[in-house]
Amino acid sequence: MSRAYNFCAGPAALPESVLRQARDEMLDWHGTGMSVMEMSHRGDAFVSIAEAAEQDLRDLAGVPDDYAVLFMQGGASSQFATVPLNLLGEKNSADYVNTGIWSTKAIAEARRYGDINVAASSEASGFIEVPDQDQWHCNPEAAYLHYTPNETIGGLEFDFVPDTGNVPLVADMSSTILSRPLDVSRFDLIYAGAQKNIGPSGLVVVIVHKDLLGRARKETPTMMNYRVTADNASMYNTPATYSWYLAGLVFKWLKAQGGLTAMGEVNTRKARKLYDFIDRSDLYANPIRPRFRSWMNVPFTLADAALNTAFLEGAEARRLLNLKGHRSVGGMRASIYNAMPEAGVDALIEYMVTFEKERA
Numbered sequence: 001m002s003r004a005y006n007f008c009a010g011p012a013a014l015p016e017s018v019l020r021q022a023r024d025e026m027l028d029w030h031g032t033g034m035s036v037m038e039m040s041h042r043g044d045a046f047v048s049i050a051e052a053a054e055q056d057l058r059d060l061a062g063v064p065d066d067y068a069v070l071f072m073q074g075g076a077s078s079q080f081a082t083v084p085l086n087l088l089g090e091k092n093s094a095d096y097v098n099t100g101i102w103s104t105k106a107i108a109e110a111r112r113y114g115d116i117n118v119a120a121s122s123e124a125s126g127f128i129e130v131p132d133q134d135q136w137h138c139n140p141e142a143a144y145l146h147y148t149p150n151e152t153i154g155g156l157e158f159d160f161v162p163d164t165g166n167v168p169l170v171a172d173m174s175s176t177i178l179s180r181p182l183d184v185s186r187f188d189l190i191y192a193g194a195q196k197n198i199g200p201s202g203l204v205v206v207i208v209h210k211d212l213l214g215r216a217r218k219e220t221p222t223m224m225n226y227r228v229t230a231d232n233a234s235m236y237n238t239p240a241t242y243s244w245y246l247a248g249l250v251f252k253w254l255k256a257q258g259g260l261t262a263m264g265e266v267n268t269r270k271a272r273k274l275y276d277f278i279d280r281s282d283l284y285a286n287p288i289r290p291r292f293r294s295w296m297n298v299p300f301t302l303a304d305a306a307l308n309t310a311f312l313e314g315a316e317a318r319r320l321l322n323l324k325g326h327r328s329v330g331g332m333r334a335s336i337y338n339a340m341p342e343a344g345v346d347a348l349i350e351y352m353v354t355f356e357k358e359r360a
């Protein structure tokens, strides 16, 4: 049977050629007679895999030399604590922007460690827009400002990078990293759980300006300390070796696609097609202000929620999988990350057209 189009928000689809390569290398990586899973993380073979992955990510995203790239564990959610523990310092206060469920979770966790000021929130509008930066109430003395460029559940995405002056800017890019060109120098810390655009879940990639290393609180768990992680090349303990390897294959795949500029073009087309169709149809709707619609996660509702089950059953019969919306939002959500081919979006639209016609 052929592969389905998997619209899951995470863990999400991986490029088919990456999975095939992993399969081909499963039992014997490059003549070593070992699977990557069975290798010492300190041996030459794995160290070469790890270093190539880091270099490929640096090339793809143009990561400047004064930034460390860390391959950590515990997913993006562990960073909700790791960031304040490492960055609050003596200031002990930070600004957060609340644009949805993931921001809210990051804020709740950070509050366990310091004074958290919600500098702006679009909660009152039901998270259908990003608050204008003119209206943010930022603390110029904040240790950092944290925001979520793409809210994976709500489908809300910033179309600008906030300007925070001298206050370090921290971004949870889990669901949008590598979807288009990225100017790393505008950020001080970027983190991304791998399972959307990078690789298997559990791994979290952190890109951090070296000036921010060494500020962790005394009681910070060693495993969560950015300085320790950087000084040990992300191998203070046994890293998530297989996930790191797969991330490396994805980075090579992205380079072969033409890098982030090429991905940005495909991703623009994919998102535009789907939103244009939704806006033209009478059956489907998306609530987000057009300017802030996510390129990666497209939630939509059906005019009659009683049709949801039939819609999902019909989709599954066509092997269009995991279109059910997040339990907190309802409706549908199509996640169209890098690994979703344009043909998958076309197949989804074709199905949506047919489903609508049959009910008109």
Ligand SMILES: *Cc1c(COP(=O)(O)O)cnc(C)c1O
Binding pocket: 010, 074, 075, 076, 077, 078, 102, 148, 150, 151, 152, 172, 173, 174, 175, 193, 194, 196, 201, 202
């Ligand atoms: C998926 C996601 C998370 C949580 O990632 P885990 O790896 O499950 O901890 C956090 N933030 C954003 C924006 C996400 O999309």
